[in-house]
Amino acid sequence: MENFEFFTPTRVIFGRNTHLKVGTIVKEYGFKKALVHFGGSSAKNSGLLDAVCDALKAEGIEYVTLGGVQANPTLAMAEKGIGLCLKEKVDFILAVGGGSVMDSSKCIADGAGNPEANVWDYFLHKDAPAKALPVGVVLTLSASGSEMSASCVITNEKTGLKRGFNSVTHRPLFSICNPELTYSVGRFQTGCGTVDIMAHTLERYFSSSRDTALTDRIAEGLLKSVIEAGKIADMEPDNYEARATLMWAGSLSHNGLTSAGRSFVMQVHQLEHELSGMYPRIAHGAGLSALWPSWARFTCPADVNRFAQYGVNVWNLDMDFHNPMKTALAGIQATEDFYKSLGMPVTLKELEVEPDRIEEMAEKCTNFGKRTLPGIRELGKAEMVKIYSMAMG
Amino acid sequence: MENFEFFTPTRVIFGRNTHLKVGTIVKEYGFKKALVHFGGSSAKNSGLLDAVCDALKAEGIEYVTLGGVQANPTLAMAEKGIGLCLKEKVDFILAVGGGSVMDSSKCIADGAGNPEANVWDYFLHKDAPAKALPVGVVLTLSASGSEMSASCVITNEKTGLKRGFNSVTHRPLFSICNPELTYSVGRFQTGCGTVDIMAHTLERYFSSSRDTALTDRIAEGLLKSVIEAGKIADMEPDNYEARATLMWAGSLSHNGLTSAGRSFVMQVHQLEHELSGMYPRIAHGAGLSALWPSWARFTCPADVNRFAQYGVNVWNLDMDFHNPMKTALAGIQATEDFYKSLGMPVTLKELEVEPDRIEEMAEKCTNFGKRTLPGIRELGKAEMVKIYSMAMG
Structure with a gap:
């Protein structure tokens, strides 16, 4: 810690x-x-x-x-x-x-x-x-x-x-x-919110810090509750318990609780800021949804067991002890499927992002060559271009 | 909620x-x-x-x-x-x-x-x-x-x-x-602390409020981490990660996080306050440890499924779907065994409490007939006497 x-x-x-x-x-x-x-x-x-x-x-x-x-x-x-x-x-x-x-x-x-x-x-x-x-x-x-x-x-x-x-x-x-x-928040905005709440916790969870079992368990419990409540709120917009869970989880996801004892850089948020900065019509949650699966598949090989832990503890998957990558990728797939089920985009193509603007987005995301983003995999411009390209679908 | x-x-x-x-x-x-x-x-x-x-x-x-x-x-x-x-x-x-x-x-x-x-x-x-x-x-x-x-x-x-x-x-x-x-805290005080931290969360967890899945999961994750860290700190007093987990869990157990959305009355704490008020030589954590198993066995029949949830989600027990009481009681037993393994007392006899002072303790705990303690089972003087008596061992 x-x-x-x-x-x-x-x-x-x-x-x-x-x-x-x-x-x-x-x-x-x-x-x-x-x-x-x-x-x-x-x-x-x-x-x-x-x-x-x-x-x-x-x-x-x-x-x-x-x-x-x-x-x-x-x-x-x-x-x-x-x-x-x-x-x-x-x-x-x-x-x-x-x-x-x-x-x-x-x-x-x-x-x-x-x-x-x-x-x-x-x-x-x-x-x-x-x-x-x-x-x-x-x-x-x-x-x-x-x-x-x-x-x-x-x-x-x-x-x-x-x-x-x-x-x-x-x-x-x-x-x-x-x-x-x-209650009156529509399906799309509810989906965007659910993705954003999960992203705030996921960005802290996928950190290279170790020995954070307590913070991990809090984060995993929160993610499970958000997934459960997100599904219900999508079907029954006026379900009080689901709306209450999303609201309280939203506050806890970004107040420091789910990062206690960890270093983290919100890589997907940074990638998304350039996206919706350049395309202001893109909702933040939709941008996160379109980028996260590709970010995760790109990052996963650098810490397979962490992604496997996510699959097991958040998505209740069985651990494949002989092939943890299988569990890791299944957890990412489950997330993508969940986002889709809420009507969220999971590619940039769905958001009508022009492939020829990827270079410019990545350039901006490095603050014009002035920074890289540390994390499980450090992101420089080349890695950002790769993730944006994967996300084109 | x-x-x-x-x-x-x-x-x-x-x-x-x-x-x-x-x-x-x-x-x-x-x-x-x-x-x-x-x-x-x-x-x-x-x-x-x-x-x-x-x-x-x-x-x-x-x-x-x-x-x-x-x-x-x-x-x-x-x-x-x-x-x-x-x-x-x-x-x-x-x-x-x-x-x-x-x-x-x-x-x-x-x-x-x-x-x-x-x-x-x-x-x-x-x-x-x-x-x-x-x-x-x-x-x-x-x-x-x-x-x-x-x-x-x-x-x-x-x-x-x-x-x-x-x-x-x-x-x-x-x-x-x-x-x-x-690091320098001795075995007994470390055990008392571990019990106290768990008690702060358990007293909030065993509430009659419903629809608190998020708070439940946070509480369950915290309890699992405390059990894990408590065992390690007992063996290796200078294990930083275990000591850090106990310390952060201690703060989170009593700051309101594990009771968000629930009503609760700290019945075991109230019973314990009379005990260590009357016997100032009894450490608070030791008093809680000696009382909790009896409180739990007394309370369990009024909400078997809640105690079964505790057994499954905190102690990783298999749910006995045909006989949830079995799972519920096994969770209580696991807690008692854990406290014992830390060298903590699990009966009042071990603390040399005199049986003929139980009546007086219960009387004080009702604030001389002025209050009962609400909860899964409401405690009046008769119920308090029963719990103290069960705890004599």
């Missing part, structure tokens, strides 16, 4: 009807004026936005609203939010939505807390925010884990670069997680 | 040599003067206390020391600490030790933060602390989980009453967890 720090200060308020408490909770912390940040029309049409605003009003908390965050949230939207916060003297940001809204809110919080800084510099690791406005969350999508995580990913719409950075300022102060709010 | 709040703001700094960072970490928070609180001579003799004090000195942090905390920490010691904090104008408490030292520190923090209050009133639920001094931890024992928990248990040496209460003020600000510091 490697040395680690575990710090998840976010207060999670989980369960039915919890979103109705948002006014009381914000009031507890003594905030005066909120930016209520949200996405498209669904928060409006479902009545959630009104319910949240009413709850704030009832406690005498002022607010301004800013909607319109889209998948792969942009720097332009965040800059708009920063301007609004400064103009309106907002002291608190309330994200009502999923990963895009939360990440946009975190970026706004960094910017509004440091008006002198250029917020994009943080994403280029040229600078780091010393402070930020506090962020609270009313979660509407089980996927990103951003509701408990230190991460924040933004796309610079001018350059097509999608970049993330981790900061303690990104841990939300509180997250209100009501699984009922995800 | 039931509604829940999950809030574990403690920053955990885990791994080799981490205790040497204590000065830097305390300085980060800007504290000026610490009470360094510790137990017996082992912290002194091992050189740990000197190392901690040197680290504080190196950063210019003043401190006073208070040692002598014993197992089942007393109100008298806490009152001494409160007086010292007020006299010395301490702004921070550093607990160097295990559960007893941490709980004594938490009680001191409550008292010193509220000089006008009678701190024992908190334990009688007559009052609650609105604030407290911050507490940091250098952990030397894997057992109580107090390093991440909201709990604090103190014995009033005048009345023999052992009482605990949970409070957000009890969550340590940070906990430095170096498994190497537990």
